[in-house]
Amino acid sequence: MEEGAPVRFVVDVMLGSLARWLRWLGYDTDYANDRDDRELVRIARAEGRVLLTRDSTLAVRRGISAMLIESQVLDEQLAQVVRAFPLPQGMSLPRCSECNTLLQNVSPDAVMDCVPVYVYRTHKHFRRCPGCGRIYWPGSHWERIGRRLKRMGLEERDPNPTDAP
Ligand SMILES: [Zn+2]
Numbered sequence: 658m659e660e661g662a663p664v665r666f667v668v669d670v671m672l673g674s675l676a677r678w679l680r681w682l683g684y685d686t687d688y689a690n691d692r693d694d695r696e697l698v699r700i701a702r703a704e705g706r707v708l709l710t711r712d713s714t715l716a717v718r719r720g721i722s723a724m725l726i727e728s729q730v731l732d733e734q735l736a737q738v739v740r741a742f743p744l745p746q747g748m749s750l751p752r753c754s755e756c757n758t759l760l761q762n763v764s765p766d767a768v769m770d771c772v773p774v775y776v777y778r779t780h781k782h783f784r785r786c787p788g789c790g791r792i793y794w795p796g797s798h799w800e801r802i803g804r805r806l807k808r809m810g811l812e813e814r815d816p817n818p819t820d821a822p
Contacts, residue, residue: 666708669692678754682744684742686757698715721734724738726738730803753788755789765781
């Protein structure tokens with residue numbers, strides 16, 4: 658890994674929830690639910706990604722960086738990763754939890770036809786995934802994440818701190 662470059666992960670098939678949350682926090686996280694050990698190791702090696710795994714034999718595989726995730730509790734898994742690899746300052750752009758693409762801010766008018774009327778009327782800030790088209794707004798995903806981070810004792814990184822509920 659390059660010095661100072663943000664950490665990138667490849668996540669094994671047993672850790673899908675962790676992968677989605679890491680993406681939302683802004684970590685570049687490669688995940689697919691159909692990879693075997695050989696493929697995971699190949700990606701970690703070829704792309705310099707840190708392998709997150711619950712498999713203790715995989716975690717000590719030579720030639721790759723890996724972290725053994727011991728807990729089965731999502732909060733504890735997230736806390737382990739975030740403490741070991743804190744997000745660099747200024748790198749707070751969330752990624753799509755489904756496909757790892759960086760999200761873009763979009764105006765309410767741009768999503769008017771894609772979200773429920775109630776959501777359109779009651780929210781001013783939206784983000785869209787240019788990869789898969791998924792749309793995010795505060796009150797759905799964002800609030801749950803804020804609560805979870807607070808529970809974990811980690812700082813909440815609210816993308817829109819002035820947004821009133
Ligand atoms: Zn997406």
